[in-house]
Amino acid sequence: MRQSLLILAITSTLFIACEKEQDPFLISANSIGLLTRDVKITQLDSVFAEDSIVKQVSDGEFYRKSNEIEIYDRSGKKLLLLEPVQAFDSTSTIGFIQVLDPRFKTAKGLGTESTFKDIVENYNISRIENTLSAAVIFIDDLNMYVTIDKKNLPVELRYDTQSRIQASQIPDNAPIKYFMIAWD
Numbered sequence: 254m255r256q257s258l259l260i261l262a263i264t265s266t267l268f269i270a271c272e273k274e275q276d277p278f279l280i281s282a283n284s285i286g287l288l289t290r291d292v293k294i295t296q297l298d299s300v301f302a303e304d305s306i307v308k309q310v311s312d313g314e315f316y317r318k319s320n321e322i323e324i325y326d327r328s329g330k331k332l333l334l335l336e337p338v339q340a341f342d343s344t345s346t347i348g349f350i351q352v353l354d355p356r357f358k359t360a361k362g363l364g365t366e367s368t369f370k371d372i373v374e375n376y377n378i379s380r381i382e383n384t385l386s387a388a389v390i391f392i393d394d395l396n397m398y399v400t401i402d403k404k405n406l407p408v409e410l411r412y413d414t415q416s417r418i419q420a421s422q423i424p425d426n427a428p429i430k431y432f433m434i435a436w437d
Contacts, residue, residue, distance in 0.1 A: 278356040280434070282395050285333070285350055285357060290436040294322070294343045297335075299431075330354060338437045348437035359395060365432045369401060370425035381418045383410075387430060388418045400431040403437065404435075 277286040284290070287300050297306055305325040322335040329354050338348035358364035359377040372378065372390060379393040387400040388410075403411045405427035410418060 261423060273426070278354075278358060280352070280357055280359045280395065285321075285352070285434055288333075288339075288347065288350075290346060294337050294345055294347075297322065297324075301419070301436075304332065305329075332357070335434075348435070350434040350436070352432040352434065365429060368425060368427055369393045369423045369427040369429075371422060372399065373425070379422055381420065381423075383414055383416060384416045385414055388423060396435055398433050398435065400433075401427045404432045 258301060260433040272314060275287060275294060277278060279286060288297075292300055293421050301324055304327065307323040307325065308319045309323070320337065320341050324333040324335065324338075328405045333353060334349050336349040337345040339345035352365055354409040355364050355366045359375075363371055363375060369390075372392070381391070382389040384400075386403055388403065388406060389398055389400050391398045399421060405424060406418070410416060
């Protein structure tokens with residue numbers, strides 16, 4: 254009986270220890286890797302303990318209205334650009350994240366090196382906004398938006414900011430220019 258209990262305890266411990274570790278590059282609606290929407294600026298050092306954090310600070314005449322935080326990996330490659338909900342408040346949570354490293358991907362494989370076709374085949378597009386230089390594609394299920402440079406759109410849409418851009422007007426092979434997560 255004791256031996257059975259011992260074996261059960263060891264087996265349980267092994268299952269718990271072997272539980273799947275969180276993917277440090279997985280993007281979901283409420284997290285990006287180990288960073289969740291509840292993490293405060295003061296907690297970033299523990300979330301990115303293996304990486305480098307560079308906080309942009311205003312300096313005299315170079316006053317900035319926000320305080321962006323850059324995250325670099327050990328090799329010096331820029332991973333993410335973070336912006337808090339409340340500028341210059343260390344107790345604030347993260348409001349916006351620009352994904353820069355192609356290793357970050359959603360469960361369906363969408364990342365910075367994806368194309369418009371990857372978006373259409375895997376996600377529901379909430380809306381498309383027409384700006385001066387880009388089409389902004391919103392995917393509300395993931396609190397995410399991506400931009401497609403207007404250089405990749407048909408000529409009649411490139412210089413027009415008034416027309417509504419339809420998904421059918423964006424070429425399948427149009428690459429993502431910016432990949433953003435919005436948690437505010």
